[in-house]
Amino acid sequence: MPELPEVEVVRRGLERWVAHRTVAEAEVLHPRAVRRHLAGADDFAHRLRGHRIGTPSRRGKYLWLPLEDTDQSILAHLGMSGQLLVQPHEAPDEKHLRIRVRFADDLQTELRFVDQRTFGGLSLHDTTPDGLPDVIAHIARDPLDPLFDDEAFHQALRRKRTTIKRALLDQSLISGVGNIYADEALWRARLHYERPTATFTRPRTFQLLGHVRDVMNAALSVGGTSFDSLYVNVNGESGYFDRSLDAYGRTGLPCRRCATPMRRRPWMNRSSYYCPKCQRAPRVMP
DNA sequence: CCTAGAACCTGCGAGC
DNA sequence: TGCTCGCAGGTTCTAG
Numbered sequence: 001m002p003e004l005p006e007v008e009v010v011r012r013g014l015e016r017w018v019a020h021r022t023v024a025e026a027e028v029l030h031p032r033a034v035r036r037h038l039a040g041a042d043d044f045a046h047r048l049r050g051h052r053i054g055t056p057s058r059r060g061k062y063l064w065l066p067l068e069d070t071d072q073s074i075l076a077h078l079g080m081s082g083q084l085l086v087q088p089h090e091a092p093d094e095k096h097l098r099i100r101v102r103f104a105d106d107l108q109t110e111l112r113f114v115d116q117r118t119f120g121g122l123s124l125h126d127t128t129p130d131g132l133p134d135v136i137a138h139i140a141r142d143p144l145d146p147l148f149d150d151e152a153f154h155q156a157l158r159r160k161r162t163t164i165k166r167a168l169l170d171q172s173l174i175s176g177v178g179n180i181y182a183d184e185a186l187w188r189a190r191l192h193y194e195r196p197t198a199t200f201t202r203p204r205t206f207q208l209l210g211h212v213r214d215v216m217n218a219a220l221s222v223g224g225t226s227f228d229s230l231y232v233n234v235n236g237e238s239g240y241f242d243r244s245l246d247a248y249g250r251t252g253l254p255c256r257r258c259a260t261p262m263r264r265r266p267w268m269n270r271s272s273y274y275c276p277k278c279q280r281a282p283r284v285m286p
Numbered sequence: 287c288c289t290a291g292a293a294c295c296t297g298c299g300a301g302c
Numbered sequence: 303t304g305c306t307c308g309c310a311g312g313t314t315c316t317a318g
Contacts, residue, residue, distance in 0.1 A: 003311065032295090061312075080312055081296080096296085117295045119312060162289070171313080178311055225311080248311090268291080270310080 002078045004060060004142055004176030005219035006226075006239065010084050011063045013234030014056040017086040018065070018111055023048045024104040033098030033113060035077075035121035036135065044124055048074065048101065057131065060142045060175025064125075064133050071126055075133045076113070079120030085112045086234045142176035143212050154205040157197040164200070165193035165272065168212070177212060180225060180248045183273045185212040187247035192279045193272045199282075218244065247273045 002010070026048045028034055028041035037044045053074075054066035064073040076084060085094075086109050089102075099113040099122055113122055125133035141148045156173050157164075167173055168182040177185070186193055188211035191204075200208075219225055223239030232238055242249075246256050251264040255275040265272050 006311080077313080078311095079295095080310070115295095116297070117310085117312095119295065160288090166289085169312085180311055270312095 002061065002082075002224070003178035003181050003216075004144065005181075005216050005241070006224035007058055007061050007063055007078065007176075008144075008220055009224045009233050009239065010078070011056045011058045013086065014063070014065065014084065014111075017109065017234055019053055019055050021103040021105055021107070022052045023050065023101055025049060025102045027100045027102075028098070029100070030098040030115075030118065032118045033115060033121045035123040036125075037123055044122075047072075047124055050104075059132065059136060059145070060139050060171055061178070062133075062136050062139060062175075066127060066131075072124055073127050073133050075123045075125050075136065077120050079115065079117065081117040082113065082115040082120030083232055084234055085114060085232070085236055086110070087112050087236075139171050140173055140175045143174060143209060144176070144216060148174075150206055150209055151202075153209065154200065154202055157200050157205055160197045162197055163194045164191060164197050164208075165267070167197045174212075176216070179270055180245070181212065181215055181219070183247040184215045184245060186279065187273075187275060188215060190278045192281050193267065193274060195282045247275070249273060 026045035028045050031041045034041040034044045048067070051067040051070060054068045056063055056065050062075060062077055064075045066073045078084070089108055089110055094112065094114045096114050096116045097112055098115050098118070101111040103110065125135050128134050128137060153174055157167055160167060165182050165186065168177045168185070169179070185208060189208045191208065219239070219241040222241050222244070223233060223237070225241040225245070226232065226238035247262065250262040250273055252261050254260065255262055255278060258275065258277050260275055260277040262273055263276050
């Protein structure tokens with residue numbers, strides 16, 4: 001569910017409420033919530049014990065909590081429906097509570113991983129010298145990363161024989177963009193989602209990246225996008241960016257630029273929302 | 287090597 | 303009321 005802005009909101013919450021606390025005990029309530037851990041969920045839980053959490057980091061939609069004085073980090077991906085919540089001990093267990101982490105202090109709060117669809121999960125990995133969990137080395141930098149290389153992204157688009165929305169969702173090219181922000185950025189850039197990337201000029205690519213950054217920063221400033229209670233920050237509160245969406249979910253509503261009714265099209269087992277007038281389909285389909 | 291599509295899950299609302 | 307269907311913000315694996 002969550003894309004870069006939502007994950008960053010969660011990361012900030014963890015930085016405030018979880019960083020620098022020492023794990024007393026971890027409890028795995030659903031085995032699938034622990035990912036890629038061959039030794040099993042109990043081993044995963046055991047390995048967190050006694051370690052102090054460092055400053056949380058994020059790349060794209062992944063976030064991780066370094067274990068201080070080790071070369072390992074707890075990596076988290078929220079998938080479609082995952083939540084990381086900081087809850088008082090006495091708060092009743094959520095229906096889809098998967099993992100609970102208690103701390104060795106008197107703050108009376110615990111960290112909970114809650115996930116309805118179980119596409120998300122936590123895992124434990126070695127940290128590479130650049131501070132990244134080894135298993136996400138293939139994930140590209142995200143557009144809010146100061147070291148994101150706009151020119152290299154443009155050259156990659158030129159090389160690909162694919163369409164622009166596919167490229168925006170390809171986490172090895174640019175990370176953090178999902179279905180919502182792809183549609184929003186394409187609407188702002190007046191680009192159809194099936195435009196072939198090989199036709200992109202440098203100004204067009206740079207303009208699109210500008211829109212991606214603008215829409216993500218705007219969402220970040222109001223706490224992210226929430227359509228329902230599934231996406232929340234660590235305190236369980238929803239963001240407000242759904243009120244500012246220009247494309248996503250606006251089927252039949254007037255385009256905010258030209259008043260033409262917006263359309264929804266099935267696309268890769270999900271949906272694309274666009275304005276048929278502002279975002280003309282390319283003449284030749286790839 | 288590259289790209290497109292299916293698979294992985296659970297729950298909700300619409301329509302019958 | 304209760305059933306089925308379609309849909310949901312992501313990643314990864316496989317087939318071609």
